[in-house]
Amino acid sequence: MTGLSAGSLTAGLHNTLKQLEAKPRQWVESKLQSYSQTLFQRIFSKQTQAFSQIPGPQPLFPIGNVWALQQGKPIWQVLGEQGQQYGGLSLFWILARPSLVLNDPDLIQQVLLTAQQQTNPHSHEHRANQADFYKDIPRKALRPILTDSHPFVAKTAGSKWQHLVKNNPFNMTYFREWMETQIQPLQVFIESRAEALVKQSETEMLPAYEVIQKLAFDGFSLATVGQVFPDHVFEQFNTLCATGTDRMNRSSIANWMIPEEPKGKHYKEASRQWFQRFSEVLETTQADPAGGSLLDWVLKRGGSAFTPEQMRNFCAGVYPGGAVSAPSGITSTLHLLFQHPQALSALQHDLDGLFKEPLTLERLENCIPVEQVLRESLRLWPPVPFFTRNTVGATHLAGHEIPANTQIFINNWFLHRLSPHWHDSDSFQPERWDTKTLAENDYGSDYFFPFGRGERACIGQDFAKFFMRLTLATLLAKVEIEFGDQPHDQEFYFGVSVPRQLKARFILRS
Ligand code: HEM
Incomplete structure (x- = not known):
């Protein structure tokens, strides 16, 4: 026997043995499966019926x-x-x-x-x-982190929820007037953050979601309470989110798996300091509401019947509401654009035109190329x-x-992503959002509801859209963002799907 034929005999024998081995395993598996299906139907017959x-x-x-x-x-x-x-x-x-x-x-x-x-x-x-x-889950999981003043935590749309929504600063009659005043300071802030990211990425690729999340966290702070907090406050926030994520995961199996209040030492200290900080912010602003933040406006102009505690909880609650989801939306959009260079360069061309004159809320909202890109990204990767x-x-x-x-x-x-409503539904095509498609698929419509639908839809969506549009426009006019070759996987974090593994480099546009 040659070496070759001895080798093929051994291989053949090996394969036969494997097949024999596989057969009973499959058989055992299928028997076990049908046994456990029957057992389920028998034991839980009342529920299954x-x-x-x-x-x-x-x-x-x-x-x-x-x-x-x-x-x-x-x-x-x-x-x-x-x-x-x-x-x-x-x-x-x-x-x-x-x-x-x-x-x-x-x-x-x-x-x-x-x-x-x-x-x-x-x-x-x-x-x-x-x-x-x-609304049931994840109310219990999130209640200690969001507080009972957060409309999300209300079980039904009853009088308590109505009070929280009616008096919410995002619902004040002057809310749009206030957003208009935020364009210029936020633009300056985003540009300076972009320059810092360019510097940081000279030596290494940066974790894209984390740096955009920090930008959103600080931008939210600047707009709503008029200041950027020290870095450790962002870490406290993420400690709260990590605890919230763990509680949400466990409560999705069974609510009894989580205590009313989280017990962890780190969580307790982060939570104490977090709410203490917003109590101090409220006290200082009440003493002199002369700034341009939303809190200053509400204290100066009125319209909200919130108690001081509810107002503090509103300020603290903006972040769990949107400082995980909005950066997820921004990061996904930047990554999709990087993968579609033609769409990116067409957008940047339009942005150069947009920034030739000072930006206004109306011009930002009516900038169709930004809206097309944002909607297409929220369609493919809705953060919630x-x-x-x-x-x-x-x-x-x-x-x-x-x-x-x-x-x-x-x-x-x-x-x-449902065909045939969306043609070639998995592909990124901002141009699909022509006038007719934009009108027929507004936010909260049958096939497009990234902020939910109906009465309990997102209360922060006007602010979130404003912030995402402004950040995307300002960043992309100023920098090129190169991503690594990581796939666009999304991880579940604090009720939001987040493209956490992406790495990026920020380069000044020439
Ligand atoms: C891209 C950013 C955001 C996305 C994708 C998003 C998404 C959503 C969705 C899908 C819902 C509906 C959940 C449901 O029906 O159960 C919701 C509710 C809510 N969102 Fe947002 N959100 C964002 C930003 C924000 C911001 C910035 C805030 C600021 C406070 C916020 C506050 C809320 C609140 C309070 C609710 C609950 C409303 C209620 O139950 O009555 N969200 N959001």
Whole structure:
């Protein structure tokens, strides 16, 4: 026997043994799977019966469908693929907890909009509306970090929530007038931060999300309370966010897994110092509200019936509201533009024109190329790609009776990429946002709702859009941003999907 034929015999034998080995393993696996499916149906028969007509993947005992989240895909993608396979209403089990997954614009309307707001009510069938649902998770997880003055934490849109929204500084009649005054100081701030980033990246690539998040954190501070805090305050904020993330992850399995108040020593100290800082800021500004910040304006011009504690909590609550999500949106946009150099150079050409005259709010908002790029990026990478509701009592959806307190996942990520509504839906094409598409797909419409929909949609969205537009325009007029070859993966952090792994270098434009 030659060496060669002995080698191929050994390889053949090895393969046969492997096949024999594989067969029983598959057999055992499939038996185990069907056994654990039956066990799930038997043990949780009361729960499963109520949902027997709703399609979805078979749950396994004891984990339900949680295994699907262990395959390395983010949850919004798993829920979206479920929509593709099972349609607009499907079922997903988190342990023994049934969760509905909505991937259908009409059903999402029913859950998020009041009957009056809905565009196609069919009078002959029972249609649910927003009053049939409440916000559950992650209320408990976030309550200590956001405080009870944060509208997000309100369970229903009742009188307490109405008071918080009506008196919110973002809702004052002079809010747009105030934003106009912020353009010039924010522009100066963003330009000087861009210059610092150019210097820093002379020696190394920078963590793109982190530096943009710091820019947004400081920019938010400058605008809302009139000062940029020392760096350790940003670290305190991220300690609060990390605790919030951990609590959200655990509460998504079961709320009892988290205590009312976080116990960690680091968290407690960061939280104490964080709220103490905003108490001091409020006291100083109350003594002399002569500055240009939103807090100065509200104290000077009035219009809000917030108590001092509620006003302090508003100031502290702007950051958890938007200083994770807005920088995620900005970083994703910068990265998408870097990957599409033609779109970037067309935009920079338009920006050079925009900055030939002093910028105004109207000119910024009407700069279509900026809006096209922003919407296309929020479409592909919505920083908040899904959120949840619960049924208050028994209600109906798509002809099914849904029991009280059923959890519902609402997935904007899936509808933002749904064909044929969006042609070539996974590709970045800012030019798809022509006049007709812009009008038909406004913020909060059927296939585009990065800030949510209806009464409980984002209260900070006007400020967030303003800040994102201004930051993108100012940065891209001033610098080129080169990214490394990291993929655009998104990690879940504090309820937001964040492109954390990207590295970037900032270079002055010639
Ligand atoms: C790009 C930035 C932002 C994105 C993508 C975003 C996204 C969202 C979304 C999707 C919701 C709806 C959640 C739901 O229906 O359960 C929401 C609610 C909310 N957002 Fe934002 N947000 C952003 C910035 C901000 C900012 C800057 C603030 C400032 C305070 C803020 C404050 C809030 C509040 C208070 C709510 C709750 C409203 C309620 O429940 O009545 N957000 N946001």
